Amino acid sequence: MSRQVKIVLCGLGNVGKALLELLAERGGEIESRYGVRLILSAAVDIGGAAVGNDEGLPAAELLAHLRVGNAVEAFGSFAQPGKTGKETIDEVEADVLIETTPTNLIDGEPGRTHVFAALEKGMEVVSANKGPIVLFYQEIHELARQKDCGVHISAATAAALPTLDVGQVCLAGARLLEIEGILNGSTNYILTRMQQDGCGYETALKEAQELGIAETDPSLDVEGRDTAHKIVLIANRLFGISLGPKDITVEGITKITVDDVAAARDAGQVIKLMGTATRTDSGVQLSVGPKRLEEQHPLASVGGSEKAISYLTDTMHRITVSGGKSSPTGAAAALLKDLINAC
């Protein structure tokens, strides 16, 4: 007998749609492998919601409806135009919130409201949205603890590259000494191109933008802030601390020159944008910045838009994980993984 798990999905952008696709395509497989029957009780976007009956919403039909440009709040008999995320979370009986609204690093909204509303109701939270988690880590952590709920953020911390699971499950019982990560694909692509071809930063950035690897406004990535957000979240969880974006020194890659790259190459090194968290006698020190790595360093060979994380522990020594698809499907796969593991 499978266990039913009812989901409210907030946010129907590319990641939300990719998750819908996974729910539609492999619900039966998940039920038979994990004994969990996933039911999409409601889906919400900016203009309103669709709320399912006891069987939930038909994910495949909803996806088809959205893909031709229709809004969720116009989804047949399930349509509830104007219903907000908070109203949906408050009114619909469900076990898990999946939060994929756009990341907002000013006030975390609307994700912040969704996350707090879900935790107040005792729901598990699975989030691809970094905003509320980065800005309100301590408050969210505290409320989750009070309500005995989990907040699962794999999709917000390098998506399909497993970072938190590895730190929590695979290193259980070992003492974590240091975390080093190449956590941003577009900056790693730019640096890799500069190193391979000797081209300048602007040329490599332009190429990355043309290929869709870098954003039109790349500042969050190239200034190191995206890496900072990820390393803060990973370090908070794995070192049991509660730091925010203000507690980390951040340097981006915008000042890296052709000469810097050549000097590193001449010394047998490569330049990588590293997020680092180091346990010290006085706590945990966080930083983001370009570093010159020796060729033997396990992150030195991580090229292109690939990401990777390396954990240094006392008893297991160094464990490095690399790869993971950077795409809406990869992020949705990370959401699905957290959802399955949370149940």
Place this chain on the structure above:
Amino acid sequence: MSRQVKIVLCGLGNVGKALLELLAERGGEIESRYGVRLILSAAVDIGGAAVGNDEGLPAAELLAHLRVGNAVEAFGSFAQPGKTGKETIDEVEADVLIETTPTNLIDGEPGRTHVFAALEKGMEVVSANKGPIVLFYQEIHELARQKDCGVHISAATAAALPTLDVGQVCLAGARLLEIEGILNGSTNYILTRMQQDGCGYETALKEAQELGIAETDPSLDVEGRDTAHKIVLIANRLFGISLGPKDITVEGITKITVDDVAAARDAGQVIKLMGTATRTDSGVQLSVGPKRLEEQHPLASVGGSEKAISYLTDTMHRITVSGGKSSPTGAAAALLKDLINAC
């Protein structure tokens, strides 16, 4: 309030002693981090057992006693000379068997008897011993299912390199298409030396033996059987199959010549001993043998005695894990990890 978990430890060789050291050194830390109070109820070796009182055996004192060459069955008031592993498991009330007796690939004993006795009693099993698991996978799996117990074999499948956890937890919900692993440290060391220095197989093997990286009788490693055992166990668990050592084609590295290595290098490739499990239309195909990898392959840069595993999935694409200490402490850390995660 912590949960008490009572342990019977069978086998007090290097790995068993390293586990004792971890229990002695970080019991308090594990209790505060994971809410689990680990109690060593009994420890057994070839000549007999020591059985603790309600508080269990004092791990630090037992370790000190063993380290100066004393036998466990002479450990003060706890001593029970002549008591076998099976008798201890049958008589002592405990939650978990930790099995670290020497791997025996003929009939799996004495580990086989210990594992079946523990499962019959409804105990969880955590094993560093490959023998019984490789030889009796299906029977053990079936009994564990009937008794609703877990059999945790991280320490038998590349020790501190996380293989099974990554496949089970980090890839949850994704479809696994292929597993490729460099799962044996000594053969990877030999191949790396041949590639770096152009030396022959015999020279590299001798060096590995002098450094303690290869065994005096290296046949299990260099003939590929150790890799085969590990890939069989990993594939069984992750693909949900029940294959044995007879279901895999195995080729070792003993026939690799200086010319083979040079030819690979000239083609921009490296030779690695790979264990591979591939999902096909007709099931899962397993093989072990030397393969030429392109430089860009994520396992190509895994050098020296390091191990690594790479998973190809549909939704997350490729995830590669490398590293992990190859030592009794690394194996004990894998046992401790499984123990914590099993609770």
